Amino acid sequence: MxxxxxxxxxxxxxxxxxxxxxxxxxxxxxxxxxxxxxxxxxxxxxxxxxxxxxxxxxxxxxxxxxxxxxVENLDVREIAHPYLLALNERTGHTVHLAVYEEGEVVYIDKVESRYPVRMYSRIGKPVAITVAAVAKLLLADLPEPERRAVAAKLDYPPYTPRSTPNAAAFLKELATVRAQGWATDLGGHEESINCVGAPVRGADGRVVAALSVSAPNVVVTAEELLTLLPEVRGTADAISREYSGKPATKDTA
Amino acid sequence: MxxxxxxxxxxxxxxxxxxxxxxxxxxxxxxxxxxxxxxxxxxxxxxxxxxxxxxxxxxxxxxxxxxxxxVENLDVREIAHPYLLALNERTGHTVHLAVYEEGEVVYIDKVESRYPVRMYSRIGKPVAITVAAVAKLLLADLPEPERRAVAAKLDYPPYTPRSTPNAAAFLKELATVRAQGWATDLGGHEESINCVGAPVRGADGRVVAALSVSAPNVVVTAEELLTLLPEVRGTADAISREYSGKPATKDTA
DNA sequence: AATGAGCGTTGCACATCCCGCAACGCCCAC
DNA sequence: GTGGGCGTTGCGGGATGTGCAACGCTCATT
Missing domain, CATH: 1.10.10.10 (Winged helix-like DNA-binding domain superfamily/Winged helix DNA-binding domain)
Incomplete structure (x- = not known):
């Protein structure tokens, strides 16, 4: 012009x-x-x-x-929030946003489920790093040596029979997550709770945050929750586009 | 304007x-x-x-x-070359430029000494990674986990009595190099040859290449070679400024 | 050593293109 | 329903960017 x-x-x-x-x-x-x-x-x-x-x-x-x-002044949380609200609106379930920082994964945003079921999470609280879907997504993107170093130093508490048992299993799981671009936690932290998550990427393709949708068995089965995967990934991708400043925001997709 | x-x-x-x-x-x-x-x-x-x-x-x-x-289209070699020539001109010794790539350190440029003494190096040839000054500089800047991983996988050939003996000694040396911002190889590869080197940094401060000046004992002693340190560092810094596109190139300093 | 070519640089007059104004339409808040 | 705030538009005056031609420099050539 x-x-x-x-x-x-x-x-x-x-x-x-x-x-x-x-x-x-x-x-x-x-x-x-x-x-x-x-x-x-x-x-x-x-x-x-x-x-x-x-x-x-x-x-x-x-x-x-x-x-x-x-990049430094970009606030993932601020950008992601409206998308998290929309996702919660459409699914009705609890939505989490988390980032990786110095060996820890912490929740930085949360939109509560509309169902009257409480979940044990809090903004700022470190995530159960060996089992949570968001933790898997964030760790899966670390450079290989650091990923191994972190995995080796972790404890692997047996929250449930389905919890990740040890470093070897964890690294294998991370490889899968890395390859498929999404992650789950099926009763690995609390027996009756399942999660599906997807990564938010910056302009350079690196994972800067991860979001997940969580729901207890009493509301939806794991299979039903998995049908939300496209929805979850779509939201994560939309946030990624917005965060990295790419055009074609084309609605919430 | x-x-x-x-x-x-x-x-x-x-x-x-x-x-x-x-x-x-x-x-x-x-x-x-x-x-x-x-x-x-x-x-x-x-x-x-x-x-x-x-x-x-x-x-x-x-x-x-x-x-x-x-950044991708930036060619360190092209930018550094005139500076290497000038350094060679002023010192008379052999000047090397090297980069780190997938576990190896390789020479990408070399200006021959004016003295009629041959050195066993070639452009494209992997560097003696456990002892060379340029290798120390490049490895010292790697993120800590990767540095440990690389150090652990290396062989430590005893070229001379002064060669780095094992991973522990190497990591300690790297820490020193990292802290002081320059490196030496005093007879660690060939008994009679000494080197002084300094790092070339990109706009983000990461080390993208390293250069060194090498000379045999018969020409200058190690002490004399070390007096060239300011010269070497000045050249490396000038290349860094030019490479990262910063203003104030103010001659060769 | 002289000469020419190539490139970056400068000053200038023309007219183009940018500027600020004022008015409109829209959305949200009150 | 109504007002204020914000983004948007069309327009005339004039500041500002444009292309031209000439200059000086460096470097390669004869």
């Missing part, structure tokens, strides 16, 4: 492919050299482009700094 | 701090709302800003994509 800005911004993807000199920029923009020069100068003043020794232009440090700062 | 572009670009750091609506952007820019709208629209078309559900503006995915693409 604004010609000048439009032209200036068109330079960025051009330079992302590799360094270019003034002539090349002007030609590929379809403008006079002097015009390209002024645009490049302005971009340069803002640190978005950098001039290297041979006078060619590259993308500058400011771009990285901006991207990083933006 | 270009008012319109200047204003448009000023929006980016503003949004990096967090989402803002049209009115806020206009106010903090000191322009009329309609002007801010047109600028934001242009930024939006290029994907640099993203409009979230509540109509507020955030930085968009394109920014992250650009930063990532730029």
């Amino acid at each position: 604004s010609q000048t800005v439009d032209r200036a911004l068109s330079i960025l993807p051009l330079l992302a492919q590799g360094p270019a000199d003034l002539g090349q920029v002007a030609e590929r923009l379809g403008v006079h050299k002097s015009t390209a020069l002024r645009l490049l100068r302005t971009l340069h003043e803002h640190g978005l482009v950098h001039r290297q020794q041979d006078q060619r232009y590259r993308l500058g440090a400011r771009l990285f700094a901006l991207a990083q700062e933006a | 270009s008012q319109t572009v200047d204003r448009a670009l000023s929006i980016l750091p503003l949004l990096a701090q967090g989402p803002a609506d049209l009115g806020q952007v206009a106010e903090r820019l000191g322009v009329h709302k309609s002007t801010a709208l047109r600028l934001l629209r242009t930024l939006h078309e290029h994907g640099l800003v993203h409009r979230q559900q509540d109509q507020r503006y955030r930085l968009g995915a394109r920014l992250f994509a650009l930063a990532q693409e730029a």
